[in-house]
Amino acid sequence: MQEIIQKDQSIFLFLNNMGSESFDQLWLMISATWIWIPLYVIFLYLLFKNFKLRNIVFILIFIALGVTVSDQLAGIFKTGIGRLRPCHDPALTGIMRSVQCGGQYGFYSSHAANTFFIATFMTLLLNKKYRFFPYILFSWAIIVSYSRIYLGVHFPLDVLMGALMGFFTGGFFATLALKVIHKQNRSNSTTSVLE
Template sequence: MHELIQEDKSIFLFLNNLGSTPFDQLWIMISATWIWVPLYVIFLYLLFKTFKFRSLIFILIFIALGVTVSDQLAGIFKTGILRLRPCHDPTLTGLMRAVKCGGQYGFYSSHAANTFFIATFMSLLLYKKFKFLPYFLFVWAIVVSYSRIYLGVHFPLDILMGSLMGFFTGGFFATLALKVIHKQNNSASTAKN
């Protein structure tokens, strides 16, 4: 375990030190939630074009539940595992670029969990109609996740664990949403007959 943590720190230092001051504001912006609001509006539009209004309501409920679960699990892990963020780790003082800093503990990354949740959820719901979308979504999730290493607030293992948690919760909630939509569509067609 000690060797794994040391390797994680080495990879973090390599990736974090690739940054330079002229690009700091760009990566701060990429990491911010508000900058992606137009993208979320586009997601909503794509869902609206693909699903009936009633199905859309269920989808939005599942997204809200999934993001909440993903976020709360990250909080439980952070307070349970108590792994210091890189910017709070005294062994990295003077070795890293601390562009930003968050709370004391950072395992695992809720940014990675939430973006991978959305990428997985939206991909499973929309890939049949928009074939290119999963590629775009996962590149977006990777870029947002990397921003956390760039800024100095997460180690690569924090990102990896967050990404996996987001991927699995996204898959789980997308599967539930599709089952509810399928059941609802079957009930509607049975009622018509």
């Protein structure tokens, strides 16, 4: 385990020290939530274009539940495992670039979990209509996740674990949403036939 942690620290230092002050503001923006609001508006537009209003309500409920579960799990892991963020790790003082810092513990990354959750969820809902969509979504999730390493807030393993948790929770909640939508559509078509 110690070897894995040391390797993780080495990869972190390599990636983190590739940064330069001239790009810091860009990566701070990429890591911020507000900058992605136009992307969320596009997601909403695509949902309205491809699903009925009643189905969209269920989809939004499942997204809200999924992001909440993802955040809560990240909080449990952070306090339970208690791995210090790079910016709080005394062993890395003076040898890393700390552009931003957060709470004391960082395993695993909520940013990675949430972006991979949304990428997976939206892919499973819209993949059949837009074949290119997964490439855009997962590129976005990877860029946001990398920003956390660049800024000195997370180790690569924090990000990798967050991405995996987001991927699995996204898959789980998207499957539930699709089942509810199919059930809803089936009951609506049965009602229409009976009328």
